Amino acid sequence: MARFVLTGPDFHSYNEMMAGALRRLGHHVDVLNMPEPDEGIPTKLRLLYYDRIASDAVEYEFLSPASEAPVEEMRYQFMSDRIHEYNRELLKRVRSQRPEVVLVVKGHLVHPETVKAMSEAGAAVVMWCYDSAVRFRKVLAAGEHYDQFYTFEPSDIEPLRERGIDAKFLPDAYDEQTYQPLDESETKRDMCFVGRLWPKRKRVFNDVLERHPEKSFTIWGRQWNSYNPFLLYEYKIQNRTLQSTVVNRDIPPQRVNEIYNESRICLNVHQQQSRKGFNNRTLEILGASGFQLVERKPAIEREFEVGEEIACYTDTDDLAEKIDYYLEHDEERRRFAERGRAAVLERHTFEDRMQTILDDLGNI
Structure with missing residues (x-):
């Protein structure tokens, strides 16, 4: 010891x-x-x-x-x-x-x-x-x-x-004690994201909302506060469509796990700092046995079998097509979730x- x-x-x-x-x-x-x-x-x-x-x-x-x-x-x-x-x-x-x-x-x-x-x-x-x-x-x-x-x-x-x-x-x-499938979980939405809305993510999610206005999409994470007029203006006036999807509070990991279990698609857009690597969210979604569409990165290709263990997108056009496709193919999402969870349990x-x-x- x-x-x-x-x-x-x-x-x-x-x-x-x-x-x-x-x-x-x-x-x-x-x-x-x-x-x-x-x-x-x-x-x-x-x-x-x-x-x-x-x-x-x-x-x-x-x-x-x-x-x-x-x-x-x-x-x-x-x-x-x-x-x-x-x-x-x-x-x-x-x-x-x-x-x-x-x-x-x-x-x-x-x-x-x-x-x-x-x-x-x-x-x-x-x-x-x-x-x-x-x-x-x-x-x-x-x-x-x-x-x-x-x-x-x-x-x-x-x-x-x-x-x-x-x-x-x-x-x-990721922590397998926290992120895991929940037997009694009920599907409550088409898409979710948990995290900070950096500029790149705002662009991607605004595109998602524009192309899929009929789909349910919820974002969790504290994006604005009462003492910052710049953020209040951005979300309350300038970008109300995006603001309407946001639950503006941070949530504990156990609740994050529930959200991943309750969502058909978990979206994962990396920060600018992830040039080749991937974030913890990539592994946590898989650990929760969620289906994710994640921005393709060289480290993901190195650590996973893309197309079998994890589903990736390359640009907003590709993301839009895959959202439409996978929302209509429940069994394929389930297979990705099973293989992805097995992969992260084995080595991540x-x-x-x-x-x-x-x-x-x-x-x-």
Whole structure:
């Protein structure tokens, strides 16, 4: 049994999902969540500015190494004291607990000197970035101090290695304890999407709504808020058709699983940062035994048998045709769902990813 300290953003319960996988493999895990901005009025006013800048820049910021860092760091610069305290607490836990492994997830708030000090304390320090690693200055600056460095995005590998970081591709994963078929599930809608509506997704979904006005389509996720007039104008005035499909709140993973079970087609459009890789949603839909139409990516072709285990689309015309086709072919959707679930259970769980990391570290 190895001792782990696991730290990362408290995002969709991924920290606890990874910790659960490690515990099922027989290891001891201590979890430290990264800090998030508080919900006070000063923070909200600053986030208004951040959200406006980010909404304009996001399609471009994902495209070159470290280019998003100024926008990303803008969000956190007013909580620098909390970030420093987080780094102190992380190092304190490592020095007191003496873990064999520190698993850092995303790592955008971990100072390079903290990574170096944890390594000097005797731990094997591992990075797994489920966002594009080249976006974050701290991740790039600390890269050389990690004993293992993984990224979900294959196109990260070359620019990372040019910076002296020996990076490896490690796809995202899913938690089979959370995403699974539900026996009593009733179909409630034609299509669904759960997640943030970045500009690319808005374009795709507006096209879907224009071409399929008679189909039921619901989107879950917090897209606007009361303190951001730009987003209120966009959704309440400028784009009412899209707004009418949105349930404007974030939901827990268990509810996401229910939605995937209740929908005939689960749509999956990647962010700009996914040039070649695929997101967690790809695996979670399959784990729930849902049928998805997902944007085709090279990593999907590498990890799945396209046309047998997973259905992909190439552009909005292809997506529109496949929506019409698969809504009329229930049995084909069912077969995709069965084969896709078998594929992710076999090789794409968090336990699979944790075992890969342990194997690379020499099965400590």
